[in-house]
Amino acid sequence: MSADGSCVRWFDGLRSPDVASVGGKNASLGELYSALAAKGIRVPNGFAVTADAYRRLLTEAGSWAELHRLLDGLDKSDVCDLARRADAARGIVYRASGSAWLRHAVCEAYRRLERQYGDRVAVAVRSSATAEDLPTASFAGQHESYLNVRGAAGVYDACRRCMASIFTDRAIAYRIDNGFDHFKIGLSVGIMKMVAADRASSGVMFTLDTESGFRDVVLVTGVYGIGENIVQGRADPDEFYVHKPTFEQGYRTVLRRSLGRKQLRMVYGGRRGGGTRNLRTGRAEREKFCISDAEVLELAGAAIAIERHYSDLAGHPVPMDIEWAKDADDGLLYIVQARPETVASRRSQTTVETYTLKAKGPILVTGRAIGERIGQGAARVVASLHDLQTFRAGEVLVADTTSPDWEPVMKTAAAIVTNRGGRTCHAAIVARELGVPAVVGAAGATAALTTGRTVTVSCAEGDAGHVYDGRLDFAVTKTPLDTIGRPQTHIMTNLGDPDLAFATAMLPNDGVGLARLEFIISEHIGIHPMALVHPERVSERDRKRIERLTRGFVDGAEYFVERLAEGVGTIASAFYPKPVIVRLSDFKTNEYRSLCGGIAFEALEANPMLGFRGASRYAHPAYAEGFALECQALARVRRDMGLTNLKIMVPFCRRIDEARLVLGEMAKHGLARGEAGLEIYVMCEIPNNVIQIDAFAELFDGFSIGSNDLTQLTLGVDRDSEVVAFDFDERDPGMLEMFRLTVAGAHRHGRHVGICGEAPANYPDIARYLVGLGIDSISVNPASLIGMFRTAAAAERAGAGITQAAE
DSSP states (O other), X not given: OOTTSOSEEEGGGOOGGGHHHHHHHHHHHHHHHHHSGGGTOXXXXXXXXXXXXXXXXXXXXXXXXXXXHHHTTOOTTOHHHHHHHHHHHHHHHXXXXXXXXXXXXXXXXHHHHHHXXXXXXXXXXXXXETTSSBTTBOOTTSXXXXXXXXXXXXXXXXXXXXXXXXXXXXXXXXHXXXXXXXXXXXXXXXXXXXXXXXXXXXXXXXXXXXXXXXXXXXXXXXXXXXXHHHHHTSSOOEEEEEEHHHHHTTXXXXXXXXXXXXXXXXXXXXXXXXXXXXXXXXXXXXXXXXXXXXXXXXXXXXXXXXXXXXXXXXXXXXXEEEEEEEOTTTOOEEEEEEEEOOSGGGSOSSEEEEEEEOOOOOEEEEEEEEXXXXXXXXXXXXXXGGGGGGOOTTSEEEESOOOGXXXXXXTTOSEEEESSOOTTSHHHHHHHXXXXXXXXXXXXXXXXXXXXXXXXXXXXXXXXXXXXXXXXXXXXXXXXXXXXXXXXXEEEEEEOOGGGHHHHHTSSOSXXXXXXXXXXXXIIIOBOHHHHHOGGGSOHHHHHHHHHHTTTSSSHHHHHHHHHHHHHHHHHXXXXXXXXXXEOOOOOHHHHHTSBTGGGTOOOOSOGGGSSOTHHHHTSTTTHHHHHHHHHHHHHHHHTSOOTTEEEEEOSOOOHHHHHHHHHHHHHTTOOTTGGGOOEEEEEOSHHHHHTHHHHHHHOSEEEEXXXXXXXXXXXXXXXXXXXXXXXOTTSHHHHHHHHHHHHHXXXXXXXXXXXXXXXXXXXXXXXXXXXXXXXXXXXXGGGHHHHHHHHHHHHHHHHHHHHHHO
């Protein structure tokens, strides 16, 4: 009971320290309602039935001894016995809660809520255990919730069923696994006015990236209708990212968007309190986002404020898991739950664990990767709770979707694959908590992955999760961070896939030395830029594909600019404020021809490697309009997103006159060198770049050695030819002299100089040589980062020793 003897406490009288009285969920709602309204955060009003009321009910009914007999010594691995005892325990609690004083208290409180919101106001009735929504354990989905409950009698009955749900099978198993005593935990019930989201939208947001644990973003997910479909995995949500550091500097831009399938809309069952039901969403709804950018930004602002409010004793923000809903009647956004995030935020910050797939095979299905691990085993298709009895530890669980009742089996799976669901669905939440790799939203998985078929489930290849046929080799590397030396030479990474950005940024690094636009254009856009400017010039087949991909955009140009800006912005935000050097597009004509519509704009060249590529394209009439779109996207990243750590690099620039022409073209499109601190680098990959390095240094702020092309052109070896591959060697004395001349020439003018080829990773002696020359940075693929830190640190120590000995 509360201090005044009441079994009911209203939100405006609750704060975070009241967990023991009303559980984590209700204490958090009270904190939000009481403390954050002044910051514009809206929380519907409501009240809580206290955990002391739960305990009093069981004491008055003499139920404790019965419950001890049922649960003491329970073997949770005996699933049938667990179900039998749990059902009996729920019956005991439900009968004990049939008290006149509880009925009176709940009905009176509900009538007060009716006076505020209207007769028969719809409410959500939710369980809130005293060990729930803690920083160390979420208890997500363990207890029951009831939505769209109307009328005093209905609310009272829902309260009783919530109390009984403290002994669901899954809750009992969860407490045993996490070391909680069944009888030291009390259950409070929260009754809150429902937001009319059934005719609008709702969702879940996190103040970090749930897969990598990256802290500098807010992830907002949403669907049409009531948000329960997200958690249950029945609808794949829209996803949005907002970058926290630049948001707090005043920039108001959505970093990245992903359109979900949003297959279902959960709506109220009826005015008489008929619960909820699901409706199919129409094509027009599925093809547009369920909330606007302005609403995403409002939610992100609320999430940041909530995270800051829940700072720990040292003042560090606590990552939060927050539910939101939009009210169709007033058009406003409401926060309906907030709790500490308990998985990604608790990952080790002292050890780097990396999974790497060492072979590839046929891909059976693809979906959203949950976690960054790899698992393999025989598939087991599970269609119902009954099928779980056949599941064996170490198999791959394949299902349409999962539910909390499945958790005892899910924890024994080698991996999990579902037809439906986004990264905040039940399967994703549980898989993250258990450390089990999962691929969710893999349409057709239950048909493609037949029971008994051996598969490899890979979540180590970015945002997309792949299920491969057969058992493929993979490696797991664990590296203590305190064993990695930090040299003076900057060790940067090469990166082209935005889906890998957040995870890669968590590795030791000094920024991105080479971010390639080609991957973003080919994988995230898929259309030749000129085909988007002039769709009338492409084939009918390609024109239809372009119309399909660009649906919802003003035109093809806006599609290209937005998608490219999102991809580049994701990489720049992941490493912010470290430098991110983005190389302008360097497709060869044969590569451009492979893009949708590319045949209409690209000539056939005998040797594309030495043809119409790099800087020669940018001011040329055949591509100038496409280059303008590239510039607009990069300008948007710096200007609108506030990611001024972005530097730009010009590739394959043959001559000084060409360099001036390109710089002038860039300035026309909002990328003037020096403006707003913009630095422009040039690739040093043509012998003329080395020969005329003094002249190039007058025009550019830095150089990056492209060892592949520079070796090709210095030694006269076609790097695409297998016949003369034996002559391609970056260690040739002529190449070493090229490296020396480049470093010396750049430093002669005070220019930054780095290398972005893989030669230093492939040949440690080249890395040592470059460090000895005093190169400013070495940029390698993510898998080579840790090794390069060690190599460079050792080379610097050896160099220092030689210098000291000479002195």
